[in-house]
Amino acid sequence: MANVALIGLEKAFGTQTALKGIDLAIADGEFLVIVGPSGCGKSTLLRVIAGLEAPTEGDVLIEGQSALSLSPAQRGVAMVFQSYALYPHLNVRDNMAFGLRMAKRPEAEITAAVGQAATLLGIEDLLDRRPKELSGGQRQRVAIGRAIVRQPRLFLLDEPLSNLDAGLRVHMRHEFARLHRELKTTMIYVTHDQVEAMTLASRLVVLNGGAIEQVGTPMEVYEAPRNLFVASFLGSPRMNLLAGEITAITKSAVKVRLVSGDVVSAAAEAGRAHIGDRITLGVRPDALAIGKGANGFNVTADVVETLGGMQAVYGLMAGVGQTVCALLPGGHPVRHDDTLRLCFAPSDAYLFDADGQAFTRLKARA
Structure with missing residues (x-):
């Protein structure tokens, strides 16, 4: 597990400011959900934490230490994207093992890690299939499994359910809640779907225009919105x-x-x-x-x-x-x-x- 602190984060792309003075502390083992409309800076924030983008100002602390000089691999984070990003020419087993093989981990360790993750996700019978033979939900499980085998300190999930149909989204929400319970790992989850946000979060961050509007438990934010934006955004x-x-x-x-x-x-x-x-x-x-x-x-x-x-x-x-x-x-x-x-x-x-x-x-x- 890992705690994370974001201190005065700013991110600009040319003249466009994507993040504006983000200050946020994320506790060990927390399931933090960042919610907001499209274009509000959610994915940019996640990419800055992962090390895929460098902040214009501010710092990212992981376990109390600045991560700005660390590469994404050195930060001990695993990111799950909405596009799955699976290698089409590799089967499920090799897709899940790819990162460990690149890190030159022992083959016995890789086999054990892939087997444990497959069992946890209920995809043991899919290990020999290729991505084109899988449903959307199965592909998402493989992408999650590829992250799990690395045993990261921190999971970053960027709208992982947006490509699934309504029924699968409900099922996978339950799966994410169960995984968090079993893995006990810090998770930061980005979504524009308020139902996902309300049902998954232990704490909720409402983002708008690159700035934090409100932070609290889902019910705190729902029952006591701080302003008109939060009031109108949450609730269906x-x-x-x-x-x-x-x-x-x-x-x-x-x-x-x-x-x-x-x-x-x-x-x-x-x-x-x-x-x-x-x-x-x-x-x-x-x-x-x-x-x-x-x-x-x-x-x-x-x-x-x-x-x-x-x-x-x-x-x-x-x-x-x-x-x-x-x-x-x-x-x-x-x-x-x-x-x-x-x-x-x-x-x-x-x-x-x-x-x-x-x-x-x-x-x-x-």
């Missing part, structure tokens, strides 16, 4: 974000007039709030319910997606045409053009100021 379907204006303030709640004219309450620490402030109110789709309460607004159902026991209803807010999504039980069918009253508890609301920064939420209902 995404959080509803509604423009509004503060009309009243109490000790434990803020009254907000939405663009639709509805006045609703949000349980929030009101120290930063002022009457007349323009804010954004957020409410997740699963926090909305059909009701008759005052804390809500009307929508006209536009698109209804049936999801088995649930239905995702996309409705247009009355008078303004803004789309709102609600996750509702499937037992009460909603049809196109139905008028619905969607209500939520004040404690389920999120507030963001004009700069997009979150107010502290209060758990007690207003």
Whole structure:
């Protein structure tokens, strides 16, 4: 295992800055997931840790020692790419053994390492096949096996499931979680898929525009997003974000007039709030319910997606045409053009100021 510290990392490609002042400590045995939209710097960060790119500024410490003067092979890291990068003319056994043979390890040691990795990954019966004879999931297992046999201090995984279909992605997520449990090795995993991020991470890093937006456990980040970007990025379907204006303030709640004219309450620490402030109110789709309460607004159902026991209803807010999504039980069918009253508890609301920064939420209902 290895701990890693990233100190003031900057990376520029000409006039384009890919990483901006990254400071991050990664503990021994941690499964850290870096998530963010395409082009936010995730893969660049991974390549800097691996030694495939040199930072413009800053340092990478592995076990407390700077790794900048070390080659990728000397850093004790193994990287798994989304493209698998298998040698088509070699069988599975030789693909997995390739790195060890290049390092001139004894053949008996190579045979034992390949056998152990194949057993761990359940690919013992594939060792004599070539990559073209394998499915996408099997190829990914081989690529992982090639990394495992090296017994690295650190695994770096760059969107390893992006080329798989939906069913295989779910299965391989389970496999990665199991491997981490059994290998107990530090893993840094890059993805743009928030489901992978939420289900795999022991800790989550949200990256945007080359900078860290928030770090925490998946539930910490999901339940307490620091700003509008994190709030809108995590969650499927995404959080509803509604423009509004503060009309009243109490000790434990803020009254907000939405663009639709509805006045609703949000349980929030009101120290930063002022009457007349323009804010954004957020409410997740699963926090909305059909009701008759005052804390809500009307929508006209536009698109209804049936999801088995649930239905995702996309409705247009009355008078303004803004789309709102609600996750509702499937037992009460909603049809196109139905008028619905969607209500939520004040404690389920999120507030963001004009700069997009979150107010502290209060758990007690207003």
